[in-house]
Amino acid sequence: xxxxxxSVGKPSxxxxxxxxxxxxxxxxxxxxSIPGTRPSVQNGQLLVSTGVTSLDYLLGGGLAVGTVLLIxxxxxxxxxxxxxxxxxxxxxxxRHELFVASAQDNPDDILQELPAPILxxxxxxxxxxxxxxxxxxQDNLDAMKIAWRYQNLPKVQSALASSSRFGHYYDVSxxxxxxxxxxxxxxxxxxxxxxxxxxxxxxxMIESYSALLKSLxxxxxxxxxDLSTPMSMSRNILRVGLHSLGSALWNDDLSCHDDPMHSxxxxxxxxxxxxxxxxxxxxAVVTVPSHLIQDQALMGNITRLCDNAIALxxxxxxxxxxxxxxxxxxxxxxxxxxxxxxxxxxxxxDHKDLAFxxxxxxxxxxxxxxxxxxxxxxxxxxxxxxxxxxxxASACGSGTSGNKHLDF
Amino acid sequence: MLxxxxxxxxxxxxxxxxxxxxxxxxxLLKSFISAALNKEEAVHVLGFDVSExxxxxxxxxSTQRLHFHSAYTDPLGWTxxxxxxxxxxxxxxxxxxxKQTSHPKPVTLVIDSLSWILRHVSPPAVCxxxxxxxxxxxxxxxxxxxxxxxxxxxxVGSVCHLATSVITVAPGxxxxxxxxxxTKRSKSGKVMQDEEIFSIKGDFSVTVVSKTSHAGHxxxxxxxxxTDPTANLTFNIRxxxxxxxxxxKLALPFVFSKExxxxxxxxxxGSGRILYEPDANDxxxxxxxxxxxxx
Numbered sequence: 001x002x003x004x005x006x007s008v009g010k011p012s013x014x015x016x017x018x019x020x021x022x023x024x025x026x027x028x029x030x031x032x033s034i035p036g037t038r039p040s041v042q043n044g045q046l047l048v049s050t051g052v053t054s055l056d057y058l059l060g061g062g063l064a065v066g067t068v069l070l071i072x073x074x075x076x077x078x079x080x081x082x083x084x085x086x087x088x089x090x091x092x093x094x095r096h097e098l099f100v101a102s103a104q105d106n107p108d109d110i111l112q113e114l115p116a117p118i119l120x121x122x123x124x125x126x127x128x129x130x131x132x133x134x135x136x137x138q139d140n141l142d143a144m145k146i147a148w149r150y151q152n153l154p155k156v157q158s159a160l161a162s163s164s165r166f167g168h169y170y171d172v173s174x175x176x177x178x179x180x181x182x183x184x185x186x187x188x189x190x191x192x193x194x195x196x197x198x199x200x201x202x203x204x205m206i207e208s209y210s211a212l213l214k215s216l217x218x219x220x221x222x223x224x225x226d227l228s229t230p231m232s233m234s235r236n237i238l239r240v241g242l243h244s245l246g247s248a249l250w251n252d253d254l255s256c257h258d259d260p261m262h263s264x265x266x267x268x269x270x271x272x273x274x275x276x277x278x279x280x281x282x283x284a285v286v287t288v289p290s291h292l293i294q295d296q297a298l299m300g301n302i303t304r305l306c307d308n309a310i311a312l313x314x315x316x317x318x319x320x321x322x323x324x325x326x327x328x329x330x331x332x333x334x335x336x337x338x339x340x341x342x343x344x345x346x347x348x349x350d351h352k353d354l355a356f357x358x359x360x361x362x363x364x365x366x367x368x369x370x371x372x373x374x375x376x377x378x379x380x381x382x383x384x385x386x387x388x389x390x391x392x393a394s395a396c397g398s399g400t401s402g403n404k405h406l407d408f
Numbered sequence: 409m410l411x412x413x414x415x416x417x418x419x420x421x422x423x424x425x426x427x428x429x430x431x432x433x434x435x436l437l438k439s440f441i442s443a444a445l446n447k448e449e450a451v452h453v454l455g456f457d458v459s460e461x462x463x464x465x466x467x468x469x470s471t472q473r474l475h476f477h478s479a480y481t482d483p484l485g486w487t488x489x490x491x492x493x494x495x496x497x498x499x500x501x502x503x504x505x506x507k508q509t510s511h512p513k514p515v516t517l518v519i520d521s522l523s524w525i526l527r528h529v530s531p532p533a534v535c536x537x538x539x540x541x542x543x544x545x546x547x548x549x550x551x552x553x554x555x556x557x558x559x560x561x562x563x564v565g566s567v568c569h570l571a572t573s574v575i576t577v578a579p580g581x582x583x584x585x586x587x588x589x590x591t592k593r594s595k596s597g598k599v600m601q602d603e604e605i606f607s608i609k610g611d612f613s614v615t616v617v618s619k620t621s622h623a624g625h626x627x628x629x630x631x632x633x634x635t636d637p638t639a640n641l642t643f644n645i646r647x648x649x650x651x652x653x654x655x656x657k658l659a660l661p662f663v664f665s666k667e668x669x670x671x672x673x674x675x676x677x678g679s680g681r682i683l684y685e686p687d688a689n690d691x692x693x694x695x696x697x698x699x700x701x702x703x
Contacts, residue, residue: 248535
């Protein structure tokens with residue numbers, strides 16, 4: 001029985017100082033390391049950030065390379081455009097290559113509007129005033145004392161965030177400096193500059209879509225984003241941003257008629273896009289004006305053909321704008337689809353009621369929950385409790401529904 | 409906001425006046441024409457809905473700078489004698505048409521009405537032309553009338569999606585008043601919405617009667633009569649100052665002060681420590697449980 005003793009004694013002698021540990025996480029060496037990417041903790045897929053930290057969290061850590069994120073535009077296309085710009089700005093900061101296609105605005109205009117990155121943003125991600133509740137000195141005598149067992153509970157954090165940092169923060173009030181912007185390699189596709197032949201050679205595909213697909217394919221092959229090219233050369237990610245696909249400006253009547261003539265044009269394009277992305281180091285964000293598309297079955301088809309799908313519903317112009325429940329938010333976010341990558345069941349977001357707000361330095365997606373209602377006119381059962389708590393700091397148990405007497 | 413739009417000076421504006429059979433937007437369109445003429449601008453009208461005489465009727469401003477391209481008599485060009493046909497609605501033809509009368513002044517293009525064009529030209533083509541007019545330098549502003557109840561919702565939505573401003577008119581509650589719902593998009597992407605009651609006088613000047621803002625719409629809930637439950641109590645619910653002081657002094661169970669908490673959590677200098685010396689009788693597993701790690 002001497003052997004165990006010596007073997008136990010040996011490592012203790014060789015033990016390094018406590019400050020550094022010899023433990024190293026086993027990493028898969030076959031994954032390519034590209035700046036601005038990281039492997040997913042769930043399935044090892046290579047992820048890139050969307051530029052919106054809370055959206056990354058919602059999508060399971062980030063956007064897997066080779067997938068398509070569909071964004072259903074809000075009515076005035078203000079917030080969906082914002083997310084698209086965040087996505088492209090993140091690409092510029094991570095030195096990825098960009099491919100921007102649009103039929104409405106010149107891609108250069110979109111690129112000029114990219115928000116400025118906050119690069120020294122250490123202070124941003126501080127923990128949300130968590131210790132305030134427990135150890136704040138009682139500066140206010142009327143402050144309500146809560147029961148001791150609830151006192152040390154962490155504050156409910158409604159903003160979605162993961163613990164580790166991935167992606168950057170941006171200041172939407174400023175635009176990105178031209179030097180940073182021009183450092184990134186960007187491919188543009190502006191539909192009016194690509195004259196499309198009126199001859200309808202393709203029966204299923206509209207000329208504008210096939211021109212876009214060809215242009216994208218050419219970029220992928222020429223710049224070596226193809227997975228078939230040898231691995232030896234340094235690799236990079238191509239970020240593809242397609243703005244307002246399916247709108248009338250792409251010569252598509254999808255959003256004009258209830259029974260569109262080219263009803264399969266966009267779905268055919270999305271099949272092609274998906275095939276192209278799956279075999280290359282690229283990731284796409286597509287926005288679609290779904291509020292104009294009348295055919296819900298068609299919209300379902302389009303959603304199915306993308307891996308991730310979220311819908312933005314802005315409160316602007318709807319009666320929800322004045323609803324007190326939504327007063328802190330700019331709109332609702334619906335998750336239509338989460339990716340099923342190499343698996344049968346995917347991780348679903350743990351919360352379905354999500355709302356977003358656009359702050360100056362952050363686009364944040366939060367869990368929608370009712371704030372504590374402290375107003376006088378609230379219709380709750382025990383009015384007496386409210387009045388009592390406001391007058392004195394003591395809690396007088398539960399009040400009564402009637403207002404004749406209080407009972408304890 | 410309606411008077412703002414009438415005075416509108418920003419270039420590249422596309423304004424759509426949406427009406428329905430219950431209230432015609434023709435008068436408001438004429439107000440816009442008259443306002444543009446008063447601003448010393450050249451106005452080109454593509455007329456499908458009404459004849460030249462009917463359009464010019466009542467316009468007090470000098471109609472020299474008003475150019476009417478009539479497609480009223482023959483919109484589809486069957487007789488080959490009309491000034492304008494539906495099929496000429498594309499950027500090249502329109503810029504050619506506008507160049508015929510050279511003006512140093514900014515040009516406002518009035519389309520009366522888009523519905524006629526949308527009947528005969530595919531909506532994507534119309535949208536494309538509108539977008540090109542918005543970008544190109546030939547015209548300063550485009551004002552179009554759209555009979556919204558004549559088209560499918562998607563078509564109306566697509567055209568309005570392109571417009572920088574949309575005015576939806578509806579009949580008002582009394583007399584010649586009408587309600588305008590205005591949605592205006594600024595260049596920065598900000599969206600403003602407003603609802604105004606307006607009336608149009610004989611000389612096509614618009615007077616905004618009142619604003620029906622959302623706050624006014626919402627009815628203030630009748631104030632509920634609140635009875636004070638603490639009014640007639642058989643016991644004392646208030647605290648005097650001394651009583652309150654005494655209450656504050658009392659340390660509640662399980663509530664620790666900060667000092668006490670740190671004192672409990674931090675180990676002092678003389679606190680315990682685990683010392684372990686390996687013994688021969690220890691049951692030690694020879695297999696390294698961590699051999700799968702790259703240590």
